[in-house]
Each structure stands twice: as C-alpha cells, then as structure tokens.
Amino acid sequence: MKTKETIRKIVKTIFFIEIIKGLALTLKRLFSHAVTIQYPVERRKIAPGFRGQHALAKDVEGKAKCVGCGLCATICPSQCISVGREKGKVSRYEIDTLRCIFCGFCVEACPYGAIVLTENYEYSGYKKEDIYLTREKLLFNWDKFMAGKKGEEYFKRFWRPMSEDFETPSIQAIWRGRH
Amino acid sequence: MELVEKIFETRELNVNMGPQHPATHGVLRLVLDIDGETIVKVTPYVGYLHRGIEKLGESMSYFQALPLTDRMDYVSAMANNIGYCIAVERLFGIEVPERAKFIRTIVGEMARIANHLLWLATHALDIGAMTVFLYCFREREWILELFEMICGARLTVTYPRIGGVKNDVPAEFLDSLWKFTEEFPTRIPEYETLIDQNRIWLKRTKGIGVISAEEAVNWGLTGPTLRGSGVPYDIRKHMPYDAYDKVDFEVPIGTEGDTYDRYRCRMMEMRQSNNIIRQCIEKLPPGPIMAETPNFTLQPKDKMMPITHPTKEHAFYIIEKACKGCGMCLRACPAKAIFGEKKQPHKIKQDLCLGCATCYVTCKFKALTIVPGGKGFPEEKLAELAVPPDKVPEDIKKAQEYLVKHFEFIKRGPKVPQGDIYIATEVPKGELGFYFISDGSGKPYRMRVRAPSFVHAGVLPRLCVGHLVADVIANIGTIDIVLGECDR
Ligand code: SF4
Ligand code: SF4
Ligand code: SF4
Ligand code: SF4
Numbered sequence: 254m255k256t257k258e259t260i261r262k263i264v265k266t267i268f269f270i271e272i273i274k275g276l277a278l279t280l281k282r283l284f285s286h287a288v289t290i291q292y293p294v295e296r297r298k299i300a301p302g303f304r305g306q307h308a309l310a311k312d313v314e315g316k317a318k319c320v321g322c323g324l325c326a327t328i329c330p331s332q333c334i335s336v337g338r339e340k341g342k343v344s345r346y347e348i349d350t351l352r353c354i355f356c357g358f359c360v361e362a363c364p365y366g367a368i369v370l371t372e373n374y375e376y377s378g379y380k381k382e383d384i385y386l387t388r389e390k391l392l393f394n395w396d397k398f399m400a401g402k403k404g405e406e407y408f409k410r411f412w413r414p415m416s417e418d419f420e421t422p423s424i425q426a427i428w429r430g431r432h
Numbered sequence: 433m434e435l436v437e438k439i440f441e442t443r444e445l446n447v448n449m450g451p452q453h454p455a456t457h458g459v460l461r462l463v464l465d466i467d468g469e470t471i472v473k474v475t476p477y478v479g480y481l482h483r484g485i486e487k488l489g490e491s492m493s494y495f496q497a498l499p500l501t502d503r504m505d506y507v508s509a510m511a512n513n514i515g516y517c518i519a520v521e522r523l524f525g526i527e528v529p530e531r532a533k534f535i536r537t538i539v540g541e542m543a544r545i546a547n548h549l550l551w552l553a554t555h556a557l558d559i560g561a562m563t564v565f566l567y568c569f570r571e572r573e574w575i576l577e578l579f580e581m582i583c584g585a586r587l588t589v590t591y592p593r594i595g596g597v598k599n600d601v602p603a604e605f606l607d608s609l610w611k612f613t614e615e616f617p618t619r620i621p622e623y624e625t626l627i628d629q630n631r632i633w634l635k636r637t638k639g640i641g642v643i644s645a646e647e648a649v650n651w652g653l654t655g656p657t658l659r660g661s662g663v664p665y666d667i668r669k670h671m672p673y674d675a676y677d678k679v680d681f682e683v684p685i686g687t688e689g690d691t692y693d694r695y696r697c698r699m700m701e702m703r704q705s706n707n708i709i710r711q712c713i714e715k716l717p718p719g720p721i722m723a724e725t726p727n728f729t730l731q732p733k734d735k736m737m738p739i740t741h742p743t744k745e746h747a748f749y750i751i752e753k754a755c756k757g758c759g760m761c762l763r764a765c766p767a768k769a770i771f772g773e774k775k776q777p778h779k780i781k782q783d784l785c786l787g788c789a790t791c792y793v794t795c796k797f798k799a800l801t802i803v804p805g806g807k808g809f810p811e812e813k814l815a816e817l818a819v820p821p822d823k824v825p826e827d828i829k830k831a832q833e834y835l836v837k838h839f840e841f842i843k844r845g846p847k848v849p850q851g852d853i854y855i856a857t858e859v860p861k862g863e864l865g866f867y868f869i870s871d872g873s874g875k876p877y878r879m880r881v882r883a884p885s886f887v888h889a890g891v892l893p894r895l896c897v898g899h900l901v902a903d904v905i906a907n908i909g910t911i912d913i914v915l916g917e918c919d920r
Contacts, residue, residue, distance in 0.1 A: 271628075274629075275563070275625055278625050279563055288570045304583075321788060322786070322789070324839070327842050327843055330492060341767065341782075341787075343786070357585075358495075362730070364736050364738050411584065412733060414730055414732055415734050416732035418596070425600065425718045426606055428606060429603075
C-alpha cells in the first residue's frame with residue numbers, strides 16, 4: 254500500500270500531473286466562445302434603470318416637469334446640483350457630473366418625477382465644460398434617451414418607493430420551482 | 433584586507449513598497465527593512481485613501497450617508513450597505529419586512545461570492561497564476577450584471593435602504609440567479625484544478641504567514657482570515673441578522689492558519705454562499721419590501737401630492753387673516769416669491785411663484801392654501817376662490833400630508849430617538865461594525881466604522897517578519913484588505 258502511494262507521488266512529481274491538468278483545462282477553454290467583449294465594436298446590453306447620465310423629464314406637452322423646488326439639490330450627498338430661479342421659472346439647472354456619484358437619490362427625492370438617470374455612459378470630453386450638464390443638455394438628454402414609452406416605463410419601475418413597496422403587490426416574483 | 437571587507441560588507445536595506453504598487457491592493461505603503469532576501473521589519477503606512485467618511489457621515493442625514501458606505505469596501509459594496517442599514521435600523525428599532533430580509537441575504541451572499549472571486553483572482557495573480565484571474569472575472573461579471581438588473585449599478589450599488597430595499601427583484605433576476613447557482617459549483621473545481629495541487633502554488637502558500645488561533649484572536653482578526661486559523665467565529669451564526677437564522681450553512685475553518693488554509697476557507701465559503709442563495713430563493717416569501725416607518729423612509733410617490741394633484745395648475749395663496757407672519761414660508765420658498773414683514777401677513781407674488789408647494793408644506797398655522805386651477809389669476813380672484821385649509825377636500829389633505837413628510841424628511845432630516853449602538857455584520861472581509869451615537873437630530877452625532885481591513889493591515893508585520901520578500905505579496909493577499917475600507 255505504502256509503495257503504491259510512493260509510486261503515485263513520484264509519478265506525480267516527475268510528470269507534472271497537476272500542471273498538465275491545469276493546462277488541459279486551458280486548452281479546453283480555447284475552443285469555447287469568448288467571454289470578453291470587443292468594446293467599441295460590441296457593446297454590453299445595459300439593463301433598464303441603469304444609473305448613467307442625468308436627464309430632465311418633459312411632460313406630454315414637451316415642457317420641463319421640473320418646478321425648481323430644490324429637493325434634489327438638498328438630498329444630493331455630493332452637493333453637485335444647483336438650481337436657479339427667475340420670474341417664476343427655473344432659469345438654471347446644473348449638475349456637476351464630475352462630482353456626481355450616481356447614487357440616484359435625486360431621482361428618489363424629486364416628488365415631481367422631473368429628473369431621471371438615463372442609460373448613457375459614454376460622455377467623455379476633453380474639457381470640464383464638455384461634461385458639465387446644463388439645463389439645455391439635460392432636456393436634450395431626455396429627448397435622446399428617454400422620450401416616449403421608455404420614460405414611462407422608467408418611472409413605473411425605478412421611481413421608488415411606491416405604495417406597493419409598503420404592501421404586498423398583486424404581481425410579485427417568487428420562486429416558481431425548478432424547471 | 434580592508435578592501436575585501438568593504439566589498440563584501442552587508443547591511444540592512446530599507447525599501448519602500450507602494451503606495452502605488454499593483455500588489456498592495458490599493459494604496460498601502462509598506463516600508464521594509466530587509467537583510468538580503470529576509471524581512472527584518474515591516475512598517476505599514478495607511479491613510480492614502482482617506483476621504484473622511486466617518487466625519488462626512490456626521491454632516492449628512494442617515495438616509496444621505498448610505499452611498500458613502502459603498503465607497504468603503506468597493507469590492508463588496510452591497511455588504512457594506514447592508515451593514516449600515518442594519519445598524520441604523522437597530523438603533524431606531526425598525527422592523528424590516530421578511531421579504532426584504534431574504535432579498536438582502538441573497539444580495540449579501542452574492543457580494544461575498546463576488547468579493548472572494550476578486551480576492552482569488554488578484555491573490556493568484558500576485559503569486560503568479562495569471563489564468564485564474566480571467567476565470568474568476570468571468571463569474572464575477574455575471575454577478576455584477578445581476579446587480580445591475582436590480583438596482584442599475586454594478587459596483588457602487590446603494591441598493592438596500594433603511595427599512596428595506598430599493599426595488600423589488602424581478603422574476604428574471606431570480607431565474608438568472610438560480611442558473612448561476614446551478615453552474616457556479618461546477619466552476620469552483622475549475623479554479624481548483626488550476627491551483628489547488630499546483631506545486632508552485634503550494635510552495636508559495638503552505639507554511640507562509642502562519643498565525644495560531646490564539647494569536648489571531650488577540651490581533652482582532654475576523655472573517656476568513658481568522659477562520660483559517662481554526663476559530664469558528666462567524667457573526668452570521670453567532671448573532672444572526674437578516675435571514676441567516678432561517679437558512680442552513682456551515683462555517684468552514686482551517687487548521688494550520690497559513691495562507692493555504694485561508695485560501696481553502698474562502699473556497700469553501702463560496703460554496704456555502706451558493707447554498708445560502710439557493711435556499712433563500714426557494715424560501716423567498718411574498719410581501720412588502722419596505723417597512724412602514726414614515727420617519728425613516730421616503731413616502732410613497734403615488735400617494736403624494738404632485739402626482740395625485742399636479743401642483744402646476746394650482747395657485748398658492750396666503751389667507752391674510754390666518755397668517756401669523758412667522759416667516760417660515762418666506763425662508764423656505766426657493767424662488768423668494770414671498771414677501772412680508774415679521775408679524776405681518778405675508779404675500780405671495782404670483783408671477784415669481786414656481787408652484788413648487790414648498791410653502792404649502794411649511795406653514796404650521798394653516799394660513800397657506802391652494803386655489804385649484806388658479807394659475808395666472810389676478811390677486812382679487814384668488815382671494816375670492818381660495819379654499820380655507822380646513823375646507824380643503826379630504827384627498828388633497830391626505831396627499832399634502834405625505835408631501836409634508838417627504839419635504840421634512842429631506843429638508844430637515846427625520847426626527848430620531850437618542851441613543852447609541854454598535855452593530856457588527858459579517859462582510860466578506862470580516863467583521864464590519866458601525867457605531868452610532870444619535871443625539872436626536874437627524875444626523876449622527878458620531879459615526880464610527882470598525883473596518884476589518886484596517887485591523888488586518890495591522891497584522892502584516894507579524895506575518896511577514898522572518899519570511900522572504902516575495903512572501904510579503906502573498907501575505908498582503910491572504911489577509912484580503914481593501915484600502916478604501918482601511919483608510920475610510
Ligand atoms: S428636479 Fe425635481 S426635486 Fe429637483 S428641483 Fe426639479 S422638481 Fe425639484
Ligand atoms: S445621482 Fe446622487 S450624486 Fe448624482 S446628482 Fe443625483 S443625488 Fe447627486
Ligand atoms: S408660514 Fe404661514 S403663518 Fe408663517 S408667514 Fe408663512 S403663511 Fe404666514
Ligand atoms: S409655491 Fe414654491 S415658489 Fe411659490 S411661493 Fe410657495 S414656495 Fe415659493
């Protein structure tokens with residue numbers, strides 16, 4: 254018995270069994286499909302509700318929903334929203350994207366459903382001003398990324414909490430058994 | 433002779449390692465005194481990633497400070513969030529709904545797997561096994577995508593909330609996660625094939641960084657770093673939180689207390705986490721995901737005023753007789769549309785008013801009221817149409833109440849009881865503790881974080897001295913530190 258063990262050990266040592274096993278695995282993987290993505294050509298599928306660049310929502314008439322109450326600016330943990338008002342209108346609404354941590358609290362704080370986070374994550378620039386979000390850019394983002402059904406869906410699913418979160422909703426995901 | 437001595441003179445060398453070194457897992461700086469290849473002394477310097485999270489937390493409301501905890505241990509942000517929320521909940525006696533507890537347990541264990549995968553990947557990479565890195569990231573990516581599905585972010589999730597979780601989990605999430613738990617146990621042997629028996633791996637890990645059970649306890653080690661030495665201490669078992677008392681799992685422990693045993697511990701832990709997730713998915717009960725604690729959670733949006741009764745069409749009006757002139761609304765109005773002297777009735781300049789309802793929720797004397805559909809009407813007409821606050825329809829009143837709470841929650845922070853508490857949770861790295869002192873204002877008087885990485889970084893000199901320079905890398909890896917959490 255003991256000799257058998259010893260022989261096995263010697264064979265293992267001489268023939269690099271464990272290393273060959275590892276290499277075999279690597280070789281096997283060589284013929285399976287790639288898990289990496291060739292980024293600028295291929296793009297990852299972004300899940301709905303992704304917390305990307307902001308947009309200011311418009312209502313059905315195409316007017317900005319934001320009334321300028323400033324709740325988003327108050328709750329923002331990194332204090333990067335600034336709102337200015339003039340003559341009963343929101344004259345200035347700016348988000349310093351470089352400071353934003355994309356926590357999504359502004360969306361949750363706004364009682365008017367006026368600000369959303371879009372799924373745009375490709376907004377690099379050479380200058381700070383390029384990615385500084387002004388009111389115009391934010392409204393433009395809405396048209397570009399969120400207008401129509403998508404915006405509605407966003408508010409329905411990701412503008413939380415809703416009253417159904419505090420009670421048992423009629424449709425709720427539970428485990429349906431193994432298939 | 434003198435010349436020969438001068439040539440062969442040996443002396444200790446003082447080497448600086450880090451703070452920017454790929455193997456120090458962030459920005460740890462070590463000053464090594466070495467004698468040839470042997471370590472004589474190690475001095476860790478921390479603080480290069482200090483952002484003052486504890487102090488920042490004191491200037492924010494409990495709700496607001498949540499995203500800060502993401503930035504501590506960014507490798508397993510979910511676990512940090514959960515720890516924070518549980519601490520605040522216990523401090524204020526909030527009972528979380530069952531479903532939220534299960535969801536948190538699921539995502540917490542997902543974070544554990546994701547963390548251990550990253551740990552294994554980088555640890556193996558440090559020691560020289562490049563392939564494992566790629567295999568681990570394949571699975572980690574899956575978990576991160578699942579995180580994105582439920583909360584829209586992959587790394588800094590901010591998913592749990594005080595009193596529950598942000599979103600309910602969709603059915604696709606459960607399906608995909610179930611598939612993951614079915615496949616993952618077949619993936620772990622793959623990593624093990626690559627390194628478990630590999631003689632280089634064994635040489636680099638066996639007998640390196642040995643620490644006995646007693647010493648490990650004395651150094652304050654926690655988590656897998658402690659369990660590798662054979663101490664079965666796991667907060668999930670000893671002081672169960674969330675749904676850990678409703679699932680079966682084992683706490684894997686090592687025997688030798690060396691780098692290899694800690695590696696084995698973490699590998700076994702991933703299997704246990706996988707089991708926990710499966711049990712939780714099966715047991716996930718239907719029910720609410722947020723606790724009904726108006727003081728600590730945001731209000732339901734669909735019951736709140738701008739949604740039930742859009743304020744944009746309404747005009748806001750101060751009833752002269754009722755106004756005490758306290759000036760609260762004047763100070764609160766973001767548009768500076770309210771004018772008036774102290775103790776005199778105030779007035780809203782309608783052309784400056786945004787219609788934001790801030791004044792409406794601020795007035796304590798029932799002087800402010802709304803004129804439904806009155807936007808743009810002249811002053812006299814408003815005076816005529818204004819409904820006295822006690823005659824406002826019941827549904828508007830209800831909606832207003834919700835809005836008042838919402839505004840107060842955000843503007844002033846919730847009213848909270850006084851007290852202090854220390855709550856620890858088992859994050860992938862060890863015991864993450866939050867200590868809060870509440871002085872009754874909406875913000876913590878003191879927020880202290882017991883970060884496992886900080887404690888673990890302290891044990892480095894003990895582990896390294898006497899070993900070779902190359903083993904410093906293995907030792908940094910085996911204690912599993914993240915400097916974001918260490919420096920806070
Ligand atoms: S976005 Fe919403 S919360 Fe922010 S100022 Fe506009 S209405 Fe108020
Ligand atoms: S996402 Fe968070 S940090 Fe960014 S603007 Fe909104 S509240 Fe501020
Ligand atoms: S808060 Fe009410 S009572 Fe005080 S000044 Fe404004 S309207 Fe008058
Ligand atoms: S509704 Fe808003 S803008 Fe108008 S007076 Fe009241 S607080 Fe000021």
